Amino acid sequence: DTGVSQNPRHKITKRGQNVTFRCDPISEHNRLYWYRQTLGQGPEFLTYFQNEAQLEKSRLLSDRFSAERPKGSFSTLEIQRTEQGDSAMYLCASSQEQGIVGWTGELFFGEGSRLTVL
């Protein structure tokens, strides 16, 4: 399967601990996104990379959150000093360069990493 892959799928941690999530996008996609989804809500945009450059960050991304995409391939999302309010599903998505096809606007989502902070 060559879809977007996220690991781990589930993470339970104690308040104050650090956690890291990994996302492997579809191989030819140069754009990568992180979203957060809490219970009963739609996904909310966190941040966006084009290749290795982080081009936009949401105000939701506090200074405890850091995302990287070294070499423009996989990405990591780290949350430091976790709080109970960080409990959510963290979704990664990727999309394709415009190229000859033209802008399609479609994002391809992974299955998400569910974080539970006790």
Added chain:
Amino acid sequence: AQSVTQLDSQVPVFEEAPVELRCNYSSSVSVYLFWYVQYPNQGLQLLLKYLSGSTLVKGINGFEAEFNKSQTSFHLRKPSVHISDTAEYFCAVSRRLTGGGNKLTFGTGTQLKVEL
């Protein structure tokens, strides 16, 4: 600023009946609209999208949606639902980002429950 309102949090419907899931949007710029479906414990899958052109958009699994600029709506319809359509449906409006990316603003979702 952009926003999406999905008025119905849950829609129960019997199998083979028609269904409409409502979506209203607010956007001050060019409008690109999407419907995604999320099955339990899975990621989001694109059902259909409106970028330009014909206001009636057909998607996968027999779904279609109509873009109505005057009513700022993008309602999703299916003439005959199946048990397998039971899922959460999200409407989203898009803003293009620096470098050509796409920021989606989602509604709160509508849980479609198909019953026998």
